[in-house]
Amino acid sequence: MQTWARYLLLVLGIVISLHFILSVTQEDYGRATSLASLTSQLKGGSKQPSPQPVPDDYYIPTGEANSTLAVDRRANATFVILARNSDVSGAVRSVRDIEDRFNRGHGYPYVFLNEEPFSEEFKSRVSVLSGSLMEFGLIPPDHWNQPDWIDEDKARAGREKMVADKIIYGGSVSYRNMCRFNSGFFFRHPLVQKYRWYWRIEPEVHFHCDIGFDPFLFMEDNNKVYSFTITMYEFEKTISTLWEHVRKFMKMHPEYVAEDNAMGFMSHDGGNKYNLCHFWSNFEIADMDFWRGPAYTAFFEYLDSTGGFYYERWGDAPVHSIAAAIFAKKDQIHFFDEIGYEHNPYIHCPQSKDTWKRGRCSCDQAKSFDYDGYSCMRHWDKFMKG
Ligand SMILES: Nc1nc2c(ncn2[C@@H]2O[C@H](COP(=O)(O)OP(=O)(O)OP(=O)(O)O)[C@@H](O)[C@H]2O)c(=O)[nH]1
Numbered sequence: 111m112q113t114w115a116r117y118l119l120l121v122l123g124i125v126i127s128l129h130f131i132l133s134v135t136q137e138d139y140g141r142a143t144s145l146a147s148l149t150s151q152l153k154g155g156s157k158q159p160s161p162q163p164v165p166d167d168y169y170i171p172t173g174e175a176n177s178t179l180a181v182d183r184r185a186n187a188t189f190v191i192l193a194r195n196s197d198v199s200g201a202v203r204s205v206r207d208i209e210d211r212f213n214r215g216h217g218y219p220y221v222f223l224n225e226e227p228f229s230e231e232f233k234s235r236v237s238v239l240s241g242s243l244m245e246f247g248l249i250p251p252d253h254w255n256q257p258d259w260i261d262e263d264k265a266r267a268g269r270e271k272m273v274a275d276k277i278i279y280g281g282s283v284s285y286r287n288m289c290r291f292n293s294g295f296f297f298r299h300p301l302v303q304k305y306r307w308y309w310r311i312e313p314e315v316h317f318h319c320d321i322g323f324d325p326f327l328f329m330e331d332n333n334k335v336y337s338f339t340i341t342m343y344e345f346e347k348t349i350s351t352l353w354e355h356v357r358k359f360m361k362m363h364p365e366y367v368a369e370d371n372a373m374g375f376m377s378h379d380g381g382n383k384y385n386l387c388h389f390w391s392n393f394e395i396a397d398m399d400f401w402r403g404p405a406y407t408a409f410f411e412y413l414d415s416t417g418g419f420y421y422e423r424w425g426d427a428p429v430h431s432i433a434a435a436i437f438a439k440k441d442q443i444h445f446f447d448e449i450g451y452e453h454n455p456y457i458h459c460p461q462s463k464d465t466w467k468r469g470r471c472s473c474d475q476a477k478s479f480d481y482d483g484y485s486c487m488r489h490w491d492k493f494m495k496g
Protein backbone atom coordinates (compact mmCIF):
# COMPACT_ATOMS: atom_id res chain seq x y z
CA MET A 111 0.00 0.00 0.00
CA GLN A 112 1.27 3.46 -0.86
CA THR A 113 2.31 5.75 2.00
CA TRP A 114 -0.43 8.35 1.30
CA ALA A 115 -3.06 5.58 1.35
CA ARG A 116 -1.79 4.38 4.73
CA TYR A 117 -2.03 7.92 6.11
CA LEU A 118 -5.55 8.26 4.74
CA LEU A 119 -6.58 4.99 6.40
CA LEU A 120 -5.02 6.10 9.68
CA VAL A 121 -6.86 9.46 9.63
CA LEU A 122 -10.14 7.74 8.76
CA GLY A 123 -9.60 5.28 11.58
CA ILE A 124 -9.01 8.09 14.07
CA VAL A 125 -12.13 10.00 12.92
CA ILE A 126 -14.34 6.90 13.15
CA SER A 127 -12.99 5.98 16.60
CA LEU A 128 -13.52 9.54 17.86
CA HIS A 129 -17.07 9.57 16.50
CA PHE A 130 -17.75 6.24 18.21
CA ILE A 131 -16.34 7.40 21.57
CA LEU A 132 -18.28 10.71 21.45
CA SER A 133 -21.54 8.97 20.43
CA VAL A 134 -21.30 6.66 23.42
CA THR A 135 -20.13 9.18 25.99
CA GLN A 136 -21.85 12.42 24.92
CA GLU A 137 -25.65 12.23 24.72
CA ASP A 138 -26.05 15.48 22.79
CA TYR A 139 -23.41 14.55 20.24
CA GLY A 140 -25.04 11.16 19.72
CA ARG A 141 -28.46 12.73 19.27
CA ALA A 142 -27.26 15.40 16.85
CA THR A 143 -25.44 12.93 14.65
CA SER A 144 -27.87 10.00 14.80
CA LEU A 145 -29.15 8.70 11.48
CA ALA A 146 -32.73 9.69 12.39
CA SER A 147 -31.66 13.24 13.15
CA LEU A 148 -29.57 13.57 10.01
CA THR A 149 -32.34 12.24 7.75
CA SER A 150 -34.88 14.53 9.37
CA GLN A 151 -32.57 17.48 8.70
CA LEU A 152 -32.27 16.39 5.09
CA LYS A 153 -36.06 16.14 4.77
CA GLY A 154 -36.42 19.60 6.26
CA GLY A 155 -37.64 17.88 9.45
CA SER A 156 -41.21 19.04 8.88
CA LYS A 157 -42.72 16.57 11.38
CA GLN A 158 -39.83 16.64 13.79
CA PRO A 159 -40.19 18.72 16.92
CA SER A 160 -37.98 21.75 17.30
CA PRO A 161 -37.97 22.67 20.97
CA GLN A 162 -35.08 24.77 22.14
CA PRO A 163 -33.90 22.80 25.19
CA VAL A 164 -32.98 24.48 28.45
CA PRO A 165 -29.15 24.25 28.56
CA ASP A 166 -27.50 21.89 31.04
CA ASP A 167 -26.02 24.75 33.08
CA TYR A 168 -29.53 25.60 34.27
CA TYR A 169 -30.00 22.18 35.81
CA ILE A 170 -29.43 21.87 39.51
CA PRO A 171 -25.84 20.60 39.80
CA THR A 172 -26.43 17.60 42.05
CA GLY A 173 -28.46 16.01 39.27
CA GLU A 174 -31.07 15.30 41.91
CA ALA A 175 -33.75 17.58 40.56
CA ASN A 176 -36.15 16.72 43.32
CA SER A 177 -33.85 17.04 46.29
CA THR A 178 -34.25 19.78 48.86
CA LEU A 179 -31.73 22.42 47.95
CA ALA A 180 -30.64 25.80 49.05
CA VAL A 181 -30.64 27.61 45.72
CA ASP A 182 -28.78 30.87 46.01
CA ARG A 183 -29.95 32.68 42.87
CA ARG A 184 -33.63 33.49 42.55
CA ALA A 185 -35.76 35.62 40.30
CA ASN A 186 -38.21 38.24 41.51
CA ALA A 187 -41.06 35.86 40.86
CA THR A 188 -44.27 34.40 42.25
CA PHE A 189 -46.95 31.86 41.51
CA VAL A 190 -50.35 33.45 40.88
CA ILE A 191 -53.47 31.38 41.49
CA LEU A 192 -56.92 32.79 40.84
CA ALA A 193 -59.49 30.65 42.60
CA ARG A 194 -62.88 30.49 44.25
CA ASN A 195 -63.32 29.10 47.75
CA SER A 196 -65.06 26.13 46.16
CA ASP A 197 -61.85 25.40 44.18
CA VAL A 198 -59.95 24.53 47.36
CA SER A 199 -59.43 20.82 46.71
CA GLY A 200 -58.20 21.47 43.16
CA ALA A 201 -55.91 24.25 44.42
CA VAL A 202 -54.45 21.86 46.99
CA ARG A 203 -53.70 19.30 44.29
CA SER A 204 -52.02 21.88 42.04
CA VAL A 205 -49.86 23.31 44.84
CA ARG A 206 -48.91 19.80 45.99
CA ASP A 207 -47.77 18.97 42.44
CA ILE A 208 -45.73 22.11 41.85
CA GLU A 209 -44.11 21.87 45.28
CA ASP A 210 -43.09 18.24 44.67
CA ARG A 211 -41.93 18.73 41.12
CA PHE A 212 -40.27 22.13 41.43
CA ASN A 213 -40.72 24.53 44.27
CA ARG A 214 -39.53 22.47 47.22
CA GLY A 215 -35.97 23.42 46.35
CA HIS A 216 -36.71 27.04 45.49
CA GLY A 217 -39.27 28.46 47.89
CA TYR A 218 -40.95 30.84 45.46
CA PRO A 219 -43.96 32.60 47.05
CA TYR A 220 -47.63 32.30 46.12
CA VAL A 221 -50.35 34.89 45.63
CA PHE A 222 -53.93 33.63 45.66
CA LEU A 223 -56.56 35.98 44.30
CA ASN A 224 -60.35 35.96 44.60
CA GLU A 225 -63.14 38.51 44.20
CA GLU A 226 -64.58 37.22 47.49
CA PRO A 227 -62.60 36.91 50.73
CA PHE A 228 -60.84 33.55 50.99
CA SER A 229 -62.34 31.27 53.61
CA GLU A 230 -60.33 30.13 56.64
CA GLU A 231 -60.62 26.61 55.28
CA PHE A 232 -59.09 27.61 51.93
CA LYS A 233 -56.23 29.45 53.59
CA SER A 234 -55.41 26.72 56.08
CA ARG A 235 -55.61 23.86 53.56
CA VAL A 236 -53.21 25.47 51.10
CA SER A 237 -50.88 27.06 53.69
CA VAL A 238 -50.02 23.69 55.16
CA LEU A 239 -48.51 22.54 51.85
CA SER A 240 -45.43 24.73 51.70
CA GLY A 241 -43.06 26.76 53.81
CA SER A 242 -43.10 29.50 51.15
CA LEU A 243 -44.78 32.84 51.70
CA MET A 244 -48.47 32.58 50.78
CA GLU A 245 -50.58 35.70 50.45
CA PHE A 246 -54.33 35.86 49.91
CA GLY A 247 -55.68 38.87 48.07
CA LEU A 248 -59.09 40.36 47.46
CA ILE A 249 -59.72 41.66 43.94
CA PRO A 250 -61.16 45.19 43.92
CA PRO A 251 -64.68 45.24 42.40
CA ASP A 252 -63.70 47.60 39.56
CA HIS A 253 -61.05 45.11 38.43
CA TRP A 254 -63.59 42.31 38.33
CA ASN A 255 -67.17 43.33 37.64
CA GLN A 256 -68.74 44.21 34.31
CA PRO A 257 -68.24 48.00 33.96
CA ASP A 258 -71.32 50.27 34.10
CA TRP A 259 -70.67 51.66 30.62
CA ILE A 260 -71.27 48.24 29.03
CA ASP A 261 -74.67 48.18 27.31
CA GLU A 262 -76.26 45.34 29.28
CA ASP A 263 -79.01 44.70 26.69
CA LYS A 264 -76.37 44.22 24.01
CA ALA A 265 -74.25 42.05 26.33
CA ARG A 266 -77.28 39.90 27.24
CA ALA A 267 -78.17 39.43 23.59
CA GLY A 268 -74.56 38.31 22.93
CA ARG A 269 -74.74 35.79 25.79
CA GLU A 270 -78.11 34.44 24.67
CA LYS A 271 -76.80 33.95 21.15
CA MET A 272 -73.79 32.01 22.46
CA VAL A 273 -76.00 29.83 24.66
CA ALA A 274 -78.13 29.06 21.59
CA ASP A 275 -74.91 28.24 19.70
CA LYS A 276 -73.86 25.95 22.59
CA ILE A 277 -70.60 27.80 23.18
CA ILE A 278 -68.86 26.75 26.38
CA TYR A 279 -69.37 29.38 29.13
CA GLY A 280 -71.32 31.37 26.51
CA GLY A 281 -73.97 32.47 29.03
CA SER A 282 -71.63 33.20 31.92
CA VAL A 283 -70.87 36.74 33.11
CA SER A 284 -68.43 35.54 35.78
CA TYR A 285 -66.39 33.70 33.14
CA ARG A 286 -66.16 36.97 31.21
CA ASN A 287 -65.12 38.83 34.39
CA MET A 288 -62.40 36.24 34.89
CA CYS A 289 -61.12 36.54 31.31
CA ARG A 290 -61.01 40.31 31.48
CA PHE A 291 -59.30 40.22 34.89
CA ASN A 292 -56.66 37.79 33.64
CA SER A 293 -56.15 39.89 30.54
CA GLY A 294 -55.69 43.27 32.10
CA PHE A 295 -55.69 43.36 35.89
CA PHE A 296 -54.00 40.52 37.78
CA PHE A 297 -50.54 42.07 37.38
CA ARG A 298 -51.79 45.34 38.90
CA HIS A 299 -53.01 43.76 42.13
CA PRO A 300 -51.10 45.24 45.12
CA LEU A 301 -49.88 41.78 46.24
CA VAL A 302 -48.59 41.00 42.74
CA GLN A 303 -47.19 44.44 41.97
CA LYS A 304 -43.90 43.81 43.76
CA TYR A 305 -42.96 40.93 41.46
CA ARG A 306 -41.67 40.94 37.91
CA TRP A 307 -42.19 37.28 36.91
CA TYR A 308 -45.21 35.07 37.47
CA TRP A 309 -46.15 31.49 36.90
CA ARG A 310 -49.88 31.10 36.49
CA ILE A 311 -51.38 28.01 38.04
CA GLU A 312 -55.00 26.92 38.07
CA PRO A 313 -56.71 24.59 40.50
CA GLU A 314 -56.70 20.95 39.38
CA VAL A 315 -53.74 21.03 37.02
CA HIS A 316 -50.86 18.57 37.07
CA PHE A 317 -47.13 18.78 36.63
CA HIS A 318 -45.85 15.46 35.40
CA CYS A 319 -42.08 15.90 35.41
CA ASP A 320 -39.37 17.05 37.81
CA ILE A 321 -38.42 20.54 36.76
CA GLY A 322 -34.72 20.42 37.54
CA PHE A 323 -34.01 24.00 36.49
CA ASP A 324 -35.44 27.40 37.31
CA PRO A 325 -37.66 28.54 34.39
CA PHE A 326 -37.76 32.12 35.69
CA LEU A 327 -33.97 32.40 35.61
CA PHE A 328 -33.79 30.76 32.21
CA MET A 329 -36.29 33.31 30.90
CA GLU A 330 -34.64 36.27 32.57
CA ASP A 331 -31.15 35.38 31.33
CA ASN A 332 -32.34 34.67 27.79
CA ASN A 333 -34.47 37.78 27.36
CA LYS A 334 -37.76 35.83 27.09
CA VAL A 335 -41.07 37.45 27.94
CA TYR A 336 -43.66 34.71 27.52
CA SER A 337 -43.67 30.92 27.62
CA PHE A 338 -46.11 28.11 26.94
CA THR A 339 -46.52 24.35 26.96
CA ILE A 340 -49.69 23.93 24.87
CA THR A 341 -50.97 25.86 21.87
CA MET A 342 -54.29 25.31 20.08
CA TYR A 343 -57.09 26.88 18.04
CA GLU A 344 -59.62 29.25 19.65
CA PHE A 345 -63.39 28.95 19.10
CA GLU A 346 -63.99 31.52 16.40
CA LYS A 347 -67.44 32.48 17.65
CA THR A 348 -66.04 33.73 20.96
CA ILE A 349 -63.81 36.31 19.27
CA SER A 350 -65.74 37.31 16.11
CA THR A 351 -64.37 40.87 15.97
CA LEU A 352 -61.15 40.55 17.99
CA TRP A 353 -58.80 40.33 15.01
CA GLU A 354 -60.45 43.31 13.32
CA HIS A 355 -59.65 45.33 16.45
CA VAL A 356 -56.11 44.00 16.60
CA ARG A 357 -55.57 45.21 13.05
CA LYS A 358 -57.01 48.61 13.87
CA PHE A 359 -54.74 48.91 16.88
CA MET A 360 -51.67 48.02 14.84
CA LYS A 361 -52.58 50.73 12.33
CA MET A 362 -53.04 53.28 15.12
CA HIS A 363 -49.81 52.28 16.88
CA PRO A 364 -47.23 50.95 14.45
CA GLU A 365 -44.55 52.07 16.92
CA TYR A 366 -45.48 49.21 19.28
CA VAL A 367 -45.20 46.45 16.70
CA ALA A 368 -41.92 44.59 17.28
CA GLU A 369 -39.50 43.80 14.52
CA ASP A 370 -39.10 40.10 13.91
CA ASN A 371 -42.31 39.34 15.78
CA ALA A 372 -44.38 36.14 15.79
CA MET A 373 -47.27 37.42 13.68
CA GLY A 374 -46.38 34.74 11.13
CA PHE A 375 -47.41 32.09 13.65
CA MET A 376 -50.93 33.50 13.84
CA SER A 377 -51.56 34.54 10.31
CA HIS A 378 -50.50 32.94 7.07
CA ASP A 379 -51.31 35.95 4.90
CA GLY A 380 -49.33 38.73 6.50
CA GLY A 381 -51.89 39.59 9.17
CA ASN A 382 -55.05 39.72 7.11
CA LYS A 383 -56.74 36.66 8.60
CA TYR A 384 -56.22 35.14 12.06
CA ASN A 385 -55.65 31.38 12.03
CA LEU A 386 -57.03 31.15 15.61
CA CYS A 387 -53.78 29.76 17.08
CA HIS A 388 -53.07 30.87 20.62
CA PHE A 389 -51.10 29.76 23.67
CA TRP A 390 -53.20 28.01 26.28
CA SER A 391 -52.93 30.52 29.09
CA ASN A 392 -53.94 28.34 32.03
CA PHE A 393 -50.17 27.70 32.03
CA GLU A 394 -48.07 30.82 31.69
CA ILE A 395 -44.68 31.89 32.89
CA ALA A 396 -44.15 35.44 31.80
CA ASP A 397 -42.69 38.85 32.49
CA MET A 398 -45.23 41.22 34.01
CA ASP A 399 -43.16 44.20 32.95
CA PHE A 400 -44.30 43.27 29.45
CA TRP A 401 -47.99 43.49 30.47
CA ARG A 402 -47.31 46.67 32.43
CA GLY A 403 -45.43 48.34 29.59
CA PRO A 404 -46.83 51.00 27.22
CA ALA A 405 -47.67 48.67 24.30
CA TYR A 406 -49.77 46.18 26.22
CA THR A 407 -51.34 48.88 28.42
CA ALA A 408 -52.55 50.74 25.34
CA PHE A 409 -53.61 47.47 23.67
CA PHE A 410 -55.66 46.27 26.64
CA GLU A 411 -57.26 49.67 27.15
CA TYR A 412 -58.24 49.81 23.51
CA LEU A 413 -59.65 46.26 23.47
CA ASP A 414 -61.51 46.87 26.72
CA SER A 415 -63.04 50.08 25.37
CA THR A 416 -64.71 48.11 22.57
CA GLY A 417 -66.68 46.05 25.13
CA GLY A 418 -65.65 42.83 23.40
CA PHE A 419 -64.92 41.03 26.67
CA TYR A 420 -68.70 41.24 27.36
CA TYR A 421 -70.42 41.59 23.97
CA GLU A 422 -68.46 38.58 22.77
CA ARG A 423 -66.46 36.29 25.04
CA TRP A 424 -62.84 37.20 24.47
CA GLY A 425 -60.50 34.90 26.38
CA ASP A 426 -57.33 36.03 28.10
CA ALA A 427 -55.55 33.31 26.10
CA PRO A 428 -55.99 34.89 22.64
CA VAL A 429 -55.53 38.39 24.08
CA HIS A 430 -52.22 37.54 25.77
CA SER A 431 -51.06 35.39 22.88
CA ILE A 432 -51.76 37.96 20.18
CA ALA A 433 -50.03 40.64 22.25
CA ALA A 434 -46.96 38.44 22.77
CA ALA A 435 -46.92 37.67 19.04
CA ILE A 436 -47.05 41.34 18.05
CA PHE A 437 -45.19 43.27 20.73
CA ALA A 438 -42.35 40.82 21.40
CA LYS A 439 -39.74 39.38 19.11
CA LYS A 440 -40.44 35.79 18.16
CA ASP A 441 -37.35 34.60 20.06
CA GLN A 442 -38.78 36.07 23.23
CA ILE A 443 -41.59 33.53 23.22
CA HIS A 444 -40.50 30.18 24.59
CA PHE A 445 -41.91 26.68 24.37
CA PHE A 446 -40.95 24.62 27.46
CA ASP A 447 -40.80 21.04 26.25
CA GLU A 448 -39.38 20.03 29.64
CA ILE A 449 -42.50 20.97 31.62
CA GLY A 450 -44.93 18.05 31.57
CA TYR A 451 -48.29 19.72 32.14
CA GLU A 452 -51.92 18.74 32.23
CA HIS A 453 -55.11 20.79 32.29
CA ASN A 454 -58.06 18.62 31.52
CA PRO A 455 -58.50 17.37 28.80
CA TYR A 456 -55.00 17.98 27.36
CA ILE A 457 -51.48 16.98 28.36
CA HIS A 458 -48.15 18.19 27.17
CA CYS A 459 -45.60 15.44 27.74
CA PRO A 460 -41.96 16.13 26.72
CA GLN A 461 -41.25 15.26 23.11
CA SER A 462 -37.69 14.16 23.71
CA LYS A 463 -37.12 10.76 25.31
CA ASP A 464 -34.04 12.03 27.17
CA THR A 465 -35.99 14.95 28.61
CA TRP A 466 -38.81 12.62 29.63
CA LYS A 467 -36.33 10.32 31.42
CA ARG A 468 -34.41 13.14 33.02
CA GLY A 469 -37.66 14.60 34.41
CA ARG A 470 -38.86 11.22 35.70
CA CYS A 471 -42.12 12.07 33.99
CA SER A 472 -45.36 10.33 34.91
CA CYS A 473 -47.08 11.23 31.62
CA ASP A 474 -47.38 9.02 28.57
CA GLN A 475 -45.52 10.57 25.64
CA ALA A 476 -47.94 8.91 23.23
CA LYS A 477 -50.80 10.93 24.79
CA SER A 478 -49.10 14.31 24.37
CA PHE A 479 -51.32 16.89 22.71
CA ASP A 480 -48.47 18.43 20.70
CA TYR A 481 -49.32 16.90 17.34
CA ASP A 482 -53.05 16.37 17.89
CA GLY A 483 -55.13 17.77 15.04
CA TYR A 484 -56.43 20.54 17.28
CA SER A 485 -52.94 21.62 18.37
CA CYS A 486 -51.05 24.51 16.76
CA MET A 487 -47.63 23.06 17.55
CA ARG A 488 -46.89 22.14 13.97
CA HIS A 489 -47.51 25.78 12.93
CA TRP A 490 -45.15 26.86 15.71
CA ASP A 491 -42.41 24.44 14.62
CA LYS A 492 -42.72 25.49 11.01
CA PHE A 493 -42.77 29.16 11.88
CA MET A 494 -39.77 28.96 14.18
CA LYS A 495 -37.76 27.03 11.62
CA GLY A 496 -38.45 29.93 9.23
N1 LIG B 1 -62.27 33.84 42.13
C1 LIG B 1 -62.77 33.35 41.01
N2 LIG B 1 -61.99 32.59 40.22
C2 LIG B 1 -62.54 32.10 39.08
C3 LIG B 1 -63.87 32.35 38.70
N3 LIG B 1 -64.11 31.73 37.52
C4 LIG B 1 -62.94 31.11 37.21
N4 LIG B 1 -62.01 31.32 38.15
C5 LIG B 1 -60.62 30.86 38.15
O1 LIG B 1 -60.06 31.29 36.92
C6 LIG B 1 -59.28 30.30 36.33
C7 LIG B 1 -59.86 29.89 35.00
O2 LIG B 1 -61.17 29.39 35.16
P1 LIG B 1 -61.65 28.00 34.55
O3 LIG B 1 -63.05 27.80 35.01
O4 LIG B 1 -60.64 26.96 34.90
O5 LIG B 1 -61.63 28.33 33.02
P2 LIG B 1 -61.07 27.47 31.81
O6 LIG B 1 -59.71 26.95 32.17
O7 LIG B 1 -61.20 28.31 30.60
O8 LIG B 1 -62.12 26.32 31.70
P3 LIG B 1 -62.10 24.82 32.23
O9 LIG B 1 -61.89 24.03 31.01
O10 LIG B 1 -63.45 24.65 32.85
O11 LIG B 1 -60.99 24.69 33.24
C8 LIG B 1 -59.20 29.18 37.36
O12 LIG B 1 -58.06 29.44 38.13
C9 LIG B 1 -60.47 29.36 38.17
O13 LIG B 1 -60.28 28.88 39.47
C10 LIG B 1 -64.67 33.17 39.57
O14 LIG B 1 -65.84 33.47 39.31
N5 LIG B 1 -64.06 33.64 40.69
Ligand SMILES: [Mg+2]
Pocket residue numbers: 312392453
Ligand atom coordinates in the same frame (compact mmCIF):
# COMPACT_ATOMS: atom_id res chain seq x y z
MG1 LIG C 1 -59.29 25.81 33.79
